[in-house]
Amino acid sequence: MTPAAKIPTRPDLVVVPNSSTPADRSIEKRRLRKHSVLNVVRAHGPVSRAGISKISNFNLPSVSALVDELVEEGLVLEEEAQRVPRGRRPIPVHLNESAASILGIDIGKSSTIGLLLNLGGTLITRVEKRTPSLSTPKAHEEWVAKIAAQVFAETGDKTPPLAGIGIGLPGLIGKSSSGTETHNIATHLATSLEAIYGVCTIVENDARMMALGCMLFGQGKALSSFAVLNIGFGLGMGLVLDGRLFQGTQGFGGEIGHIPLGESGVPCYCGKSGCLENIVSGSGLVRLAKAKGLAVSDAAEVAELARKGDRKALAIFRTFSEHLGRTAAVVMNLYDPEAVILSGRVCRAGDLFIDGARAELERHVLAPIARHSELLVSTLDVDLGPIGAAAAVLHRIFFSSHVSIDEVI
Numbered sequence: 001m002t003p004a005a006k007i008p009t010r011p012d013l014v015v016v017p018n019s020s021t022p023a024d025r026s027i028e029k030r031r032l033r034k035h036s037v038l039n040v041v042r043a044h045g046p047v048s049r050a051g052i053s054k055i056s057n058f059n060l061p062s063v064s065a066l067v068d069e070l071v072e073e074g075l076v077l078e079e080e081a082q083r084v085p086r087g088r089r090p091i092p093v094h095l096n097e098s099a100a101s102i103l104g105i106d107i108g109k110s111s112t113i114g115l116l117l118n119l120g121g122t123l124i125t126r127v128e129k130r131t132p133s134l135s136t137p138k139a140h141e142e143w144v145a146k147i148a149a150q151v152f153a154e155t156g157d158k159t160p161p162l163a164g165i166g167i168g169l170p171g172l173i174g175k176s177s178s179g180t181e182t183h184n185i186a187t188h189l190a191t192s193l194e195a196i197y198g199v200c201t202i203v204e205n206d207a208r209m210m211a212l213g214c215m216l217f218g219q220g221k222a223l224s225s226f227a228v229l230n231i232g233f234g235l236g237m238g239l240v241l242d243g244r245l246f247q248g249t250q251g252f253g254g255e256i257g258h259i260p261l262g263e264s265g266v267p268c269y270c271g272k273s274g275c276l277e278n279i280v281s282g283s284g285l286v287r288l289a290k291a292k293g294l295a296v297s298d299a300a301e302v303a304e305l306a307r308k309g310d311r312k313a314l315a316i317f318r319t320f321s322e323h324l325g326r327t328a329a330v331v332m333n334l335y336d337p338e339a340v341i342l343s344g345r346v347c348r349a350g351d352l353f354i355d356g357a358r359a360e361l362e363r364h365v366l367a368p369i370a371r372h373s374e375l376l377v378s379t380l381d382v383d384l385g386p387i388g389a390a391a392a393v394l395h396r397i398f399f400s401s402h403v404s405i406d407e408v409i
Helices: 022-044 049-056 060-072 137-158 181-197 206-217 282-291 299-307 311-335 345-352 354-364 381-398
Strands: 076-078 093-095 101-107 111-118 123-130 162-169 200-205 226-231 235-241 244-246 339-343 374-377
Touching (some): 022 381, 101 381, 111 137, 123 137, 162 206, 181 200, 200 381, 206 235, 206 339, 226 345, 282 311, 282 345, 299 311, 311 339, 339 345, 345 381
Parallel strands (some): 339 374
């Protein structure tokens, strides 16, 4: 028996469209309604059936039937009936957080973080390891399996049934017709891990995962439109517009690191030159430092020198903050979001660049937009990546926005 075979699972909890016939579509519509009710319970519980009906705009008999199914499935729990002056006592229900768990893994250039969350999003176990050199799909598969095995080993018998796995990767991950190297790795990972663990596995671009993490657990909870700038080894963007994750025609939306706002003529690994990522990123900070003769190996060392008053390092962060402020201005002027949220390991040096970035932002953003948008640093630190990976699975459990209406009508 493999270690994976010992892990209890709930593979049917993630909503995966399967509507090839009219009968399938009828079942799918009911399932989507049931998960909408489950999301109301998650967001507003303890809540009565009448309360769910009012919030969801579903009729009360339908809600009652769906809640009864959720109780039977162990996804929600009933509380003691409330006392009322007259009439039938309402029975509030709340989410059974231990009914399932979700594994989220973020594979960064320097570190890999794996988190196990319960159905309510509460952290159960966290593992962080230095990322080795990973050059093939098989190497990625073995590394993820190693991280997952450690997470489950540390959780032990407390592991709720596994509902799904989310994995965030840096790089270009598009739709099925795309053929980039990272896309091929993502496809291999999703297929192999679903075979190993028997649950839905979602592998996506790390910045887009972070946007989902912000939507469910971060500052984005109260926002309808926002952008997340992931400043790690590279630079990526996840964008939520009117409550929906923006992906683009081929699934490559948000590759802001490769707009030509960097240093002219400097080659980029993408094959172009002048890319913004060559300045606004961890690798960009290291490049600028080495160009000034500083012996550093990562962005943290550049930050350490700057905090000690090194003039060259301080000048590098001024350049970094100016370009970051202009980047935020571009995003605000294009999309008019309520916030641009900064995340990634480089943000641990935020004290060295955030004021300068905000000052540069003010110089370039349109005044009517500036009055209703702000530049923030994520409160979730480096855990936004793996939280976002888990959130991608939770999003498919609680919401139906990933399901095309054509598949259910």
